[in-house]
Structure formats: C-alpha cells, structure tokens
Amino acid sequence: MNAAAAPAAKRKPAPLLPPEDARDGALVFVVAVLCFLACIAVVAALGANRAANGWRTQLTGSATVIVRPSASETADAAAERAAEALSAIRPGVAEADVLEKEKAQALLAPWLGTGDVLEDLPVPRLVSVDLDPKAPASVSAMDKALKAAGVDATIDDHSLWLKDVLRAGLMARIAALGAAALITAAAAAVIAFATRAGLAARRDLVNVLHFAGAEDRFIAGLFQVRFARMAALAGLLGAGAAAMIATAARVLGGGAGLTPVLPLAWSDLLVLPACPLIAGLVAALAARLTALALLKETV
Amino acid sequence: MASSDDEEAGFDEEPVVRFDGVGLRYGRAPEVLKDISFSLQPGSFHFLTGASGAGKTSLLRLIHLGLTPTRGLISLFGHDPTKMKRSELPLMRRRIGVVYADRQLLDHLNAFDNVALPLRLAGRVPSDYTPDVVELLAWVGLAEKIDAYPAALSGGEQQRLAIARAVVNRPDILLADEPTGNVDQEMALRILRLFVELNRLGSTVLIASLDDDLVARSGRPVMHLTDGRLSLYRDPDA
Numbered sequence: 001m002n003a004a005a006a007p008a009a010k011r012k013p014a015p016l017l018p019p020e021d022a023r024d025g026a027l028v029f030v031v032a033v034l035c036f037l038a039c040i041a042v043v044a045a046l047g048a049n050r051a052a053n054g055w056r057t058q059l060t061g062s063a064t065v066i067v068r069p070s071a072s073e074t075a076d077a078a079a080e081r082a083a084e085a086l087s088a089i090r091p092g093v094a095e096a097d098v099l100e101k102e103k104a105q106a107l108l109a110p111w112l113g114t115g116d117v118l119e120d121l122p123v124p125r126l127v128s129v130d131l132d133p134k135a136p137a138s139v140s141a142m143d144k145a146l147k148a149a150g151v152d153a154t155i156d157d158h159s160l161w162l163k164d165v166l167r168a169g170l171m172a173r174i175a176a177l178g179a180a181a182l183i184t185a186a187a188a189a190v191i192a193f194a195t196r197a198g199l200a201a202r203r204d205l206v207n208v209l210h211f212a213g214a215e216d217r218f219i220a221g222l223f224q225v226r227f228a229r230m231a232a233l234a235g236l237l238g239a240g241a242a243a244m245i246a247t248a249a250r251v252l253g254g255g256a257g258l259t260p261v262l263p264l265a266w267s268d269l270l271v272l273p274a275c276p277l278i279a280g281l282v283a284a285l286a287a288r289l290t291a292l293a294l295l296k297e298t299v
Numbered sequence: 300m301a302s303s304d305d306e307e308a309g310f311d312e313e314p315v316v317r318f319d320g321v322g323l324r325y326g327r328a329p330e331v332l333k334d335i336s337f338s339l340q341p342g343s344f345h346f347l348t349g350a351s352g353a354g355k356t357s358l359l360r361l362i363h364l365g366l367t368p369t370r371g372l373i374s375l376f377g378h379d380p381t382k383m384k385r386s387e388l389p390l391m392r393r394r395i396g397v398v399y400a401d402r403q404l405l406d407h408l409n410a411f412d413n414v415a416l417p418l419r420l421a422g423r424v425p426s427d428y429t430p431d432v433v434e435l436l437a438w439v440g441l442a443e444k445i446d447a448y449p450a451a452l453s454g455g456e457q458q459r460l461a462i463a464r465a466v467v468n469r470p471d472i473l474l475a476d477e478p479t480g481n482v483d484q485e486m487a488l489r490i491l492r493l494f495v496e497l498n499r500l501g502s503t504v505l506i507a508s509l510d511d512d513l514v515a516r517s518g519r520p521v522m523h524l525t526d527g528r529l530s531l532y533r534d535p536d537a
C-alpha cells in the first residue's frame with residue numbers, strides 16, 4: 001500500500017467525460033464554418049458602415065451648382081459671378097470654384113464624344129462648392145445669394161442621393177448583422193443538438209454520476225466545459241480563416257481593386273479575436289441549458 | 300429491523316428506511332412490487348432473497364431513489380423523497396452506497412478514479428481523499444491494480460472495485476445487488492467480511508443475494524420476496 005501511496009499523492013483526477021470521440025471532428029468543422037461565416041458577416045458590416053460614412057461625408061460636404069447662361073452674359077461670366085457670390089457666404093461655404101470647361105466637357109464626353117459638337121452646344125457650367133463642415137450653408141441660403149447676384153442656377157446639394165445612399169448603407173449593415181445573429185443562433189442550436197446526443201450516448205455515465213450523488217448542475221457543467229472548449233477551438237479556426245480572407249481582400253483590393261465599394265481597414269480585423277470567446281460562451285450557455293432541461297427529465 | 304414486529308421488539312430509533320404499502324409497476328405492466336411494508340433500523344444488516352424476477356433489484360432501486368413508487372410511502376432518513384426538492388436528492392444519495400449487479404464501473408477511469416468518484420462528487424480534493432482511496436483499494440486487495448482500467452480486471456476484481464466505490468465515503472446505508480454473483484466461494488466470504496466490517500462501523504446494510512449458502516453462513520436476518528411480495532422475514536436469532 002505504501003508503495004502505491006507515494007505516486008498516488010501526486011494524482012491528477014482524470015476527466016469524468018470520456019476523451020472526445022469521432023463525432024467531435026465533424027462538430028468542430030461545422031461550428032468552425034459557422035464561425036467563419038459569422039466573422040465574414042461582421043467584417044462586411046464594418047465595411048458597409050465605413051463605406052456609408054465615407055459616402056455621407058463626401059455628399060454632405062459639397063454641392064454642385066449648375067449655372068445656365070443668360071442672354072446678357074456668357075456662361076463663363078455667369079459661373080464666375082456665381083462662384084463669387086457663393087464664396088461670400090461665411091460661414092457656410094469653404095470654397096466655391098468654377099469647374100473648368102475642359103473638365104465639364106470631359107464629364108459629357110462619354111455621351112457626346114470629344115468632337116466639335118461640344119463647342120457648339122450651350123453646355124451648362126458647373127460650380128463646385130465645398131461646404132464648411134462645421135456650419136454647412138443651406139440650399140436656401142445659397143439660392144438666395146445666387147438670386148441676389150442675378151444668376152440663373154440650380155443647386156444640387158446631393159440630398160436626393162444622400163437619402164438613398166444612407167438607406168442602402170443601413171440595409172447592408174442590418175443584413176450583415178442579421179446574418180451574423182442567425183449564424184450565432186444556428187451554432188447554438190448545433191451545440192444543443194450535440195449536447196442532447198452526448199447525454200444520450202453517455203446515459204450510463206450520467207446514471208452512475210447521479211446515483212453517486214452528482215448534482216444536475218455538476219453534470220451539466222461537464223458538458224458545458226467540453227462544448228465551450230470545442231467551440232472556442234472552432235471559433236479560432238473560423239476567425240483565422242476569415243482573417244486570411246479579409247487580409248487578402250485588403251491587400252489585393254486596396255482602395256480601388258476588389259473592394260472599392262466595401263472599404264476594409266486593418267482595424268476591422270481586431271473584432272475577429274472576439275469570435276472564439278463568443279463561440280465558447282454561446283456553446284457553454286447552449287450546452288448548459290440543454291443538459292439541465294434534459295437532466296430534469298431523468299430520475 | 301423490520302415492520303410492526305420490530306416496534307414490538309422495542310426499537311425506538313428512527314428507521315433509516317421505511318416502506319409503507321409500497322407498490323411499483325413499470326408502465327402498464329402488472330405490479331412488480333406489491334404492498335411492501337418494512338423498516339430498517341440504523342446499523343442493521345439484512346439479506347434480501349428471492350428468485351430471479353421476484354423484485355429484489357426494483358426494491359433496491361426504490362431505496363436509492365432510482366425509481367419512484369407508483370403507490371405507498373417511502374421514508375429515507377425520516378424524509379419523504381417525493382416531497383423533497385430535486386436539488387436535495389444528491390445529498391440524500393451521497394448517504395447511500397450502491398453495488399450494482401452489473402457493477403457500472405466507468406471504463407475510461409482507472410481503479411483509483413472509479414473509487415474516488417463519490418468523494419470527487421462530494422467536493423473533496425485529491426490531496427484530501429487520495430490516502431483514503433489508496434487504503435481502501437489495499438483493503439479490497441487491489442493495491443497493485445490502482446492504475447488498471449476496469450477492462451483489464453477480472454470479474455472478481457471488478458466486483459471488489461465496485462464495492463470499494465460504494466463504501467468509500469462511509470455511507471449510512473449500503474445496498475448491494477448480487478455482490479457475490481460471479482466470484483468464488485472464498486472471495487464471496489471475503490466480500491461478506493468486508494460488509495460486516497462496514498456494518499460494524501455503523502452502516503446499515505442490505506444485500507440482495509441468490510447465494511443461499513452465503514446467506515445461511517452469515518447468520519443475518521433475511522427478507523424474502525416472492526412474486527413481488529415480502530413473503531417472509533426470518534431472523535436467525537428469533
């Protein structure tokens with residue numbers, strides 16, 4: 001006995017649940033795929049958020065004034081006066097510049113070509129207005145200034161576009177986050193199913209534990225820890241794969257490549273380490289609640 | 300021990316187990332236990348006999364809260380288990396050691412961890428329980444098999460391991476279902492001595508057995524089941 005007692009003093013209790021069996025490999029794969037999809041959805045939501053913010057900043061910070069020539073003066077002169085009148089609005093306008101004729105013609109080139117026809121047409125002149133970001137001038141203020149200067153012009157403050165752009169951005173974010181939430185719920189359901197199967201497969205063990213005096217929460221805890229660890233590992237794999245995809249999109253896409261409409265920043269990748277943690281917590285909760293509910297049905 | 304006879308015999312201690320008109324059926328099948336009434340006094344030692352299918356295992360399962368009766372009343376340590384909260388049952392079960400007929404050892408745990416199981420569940424730490432477990436394994440003759448897994452043990456060794464697990468936390472009640480079912484006579488007597496020793500330390504012991512010879516040699520009182528009824532109570536001293 002003494003011979004056995006010496007090494008016994010350093011004994012570490014063996015895990016009460018048997019070592020993982022073959023089913024766990026498939027389960028890790030399924031949860032890892034779900035984690036990957038959830039990560040991609042969240043990164044896409046962040047990209048959509050950044051894109052929407054960018055579009056809003058660009059659209060709300062500027063206006064375009066279309067100046068029509070009148071009988072008494074040339075379009076160029078009218079545009080110059082419009083720019084002067086608009087520049088005088090302080091605070092409200094940071095800068096107002098006449099868009100050079102060549103640039104205006106370049107904008108029309110795709111439709112009218114670059115031939116002489118543009119010289120003969122009464123091409124409206126454009127005044128590009130940069131608004132003061134702290135106190136942007138309203139359309140009515142600019143309109144009033146133009147009328148006072150006697151310029152026949154139309155102001156486009158992009159508000160028509162802005163509403164649609166913002167709505168599209170919001171919808172993209174909601175869709176991405178909704179997908180992430182659905183995927184999380186699916187992962188929880190997968191873990192609940194696996195817990196149910198695990199309890200059924202280990203029914204003899206659960207009975208022995210029960211009759212030896214184990215509390216339901218103790219037995220539920222065994223399954224909780226097991227599935228939390230498994231999901232955290234799957235989360236790590238899924239987040240790793242998502243990080244590789246996002247990195248590739250960022251590196252290969254840059255500003256005008258694969259992702260011009262969904263700009264990604266390196267900082268977006270910082271959300272990915274949360275995936276194993278969230279996967280572990282969701283799995284722990286799903287396994288615990290499922291096990292407790294099932295154990296209540298036993299003797 | 301038992302029933303109204305015992306009360307006449309002058310036992311005034313609260314029985315650890317009391318059955319009163321207990322019946323049990325599985326589903327819609329006929330009752331496997333009928334009108335069972337008896338009581339076990341603290342520190343008593345009884346055998347439960349009867350042919351296969353007489354209801355011995357069912358009766359033991361009722362005592363260790365593995366089944367609930369379909370009628371009648373059961374009292375354990377003075378409490379009605381059906382009126383207890385589910386969270387209170389584990390504490391009750393920890394006071395009852397059970398040796399199952401099929402032993403129910405955990406195959407993925409070695410002999411040491413199988414025996415230590417009830418102590419782990421009771422919240423004791425390895426440094427605290429290791430000496431007790433090692434000593435008990437030596438007591439049942441398994442000191443050399445401390446790291447062996449159940450699959451590597453003989454039937455008799457598995458039986459002793461199951462007994463060690465049942466007694467390791469010094470239960471108030473020890474229930475054993477055919478504990479000498481597949482061991483030779485010498486080992487059966489050794490196991491019996493182990494139960495007697497535990498009984499001497501204060502545990503109430505109830506052993507279901509088909510081994511008439513062992514029962515007779517033990518000289519202990521017997522409860523006999525016939526077709527689900529407690530048909531005979533025989534006290535050798537009576």
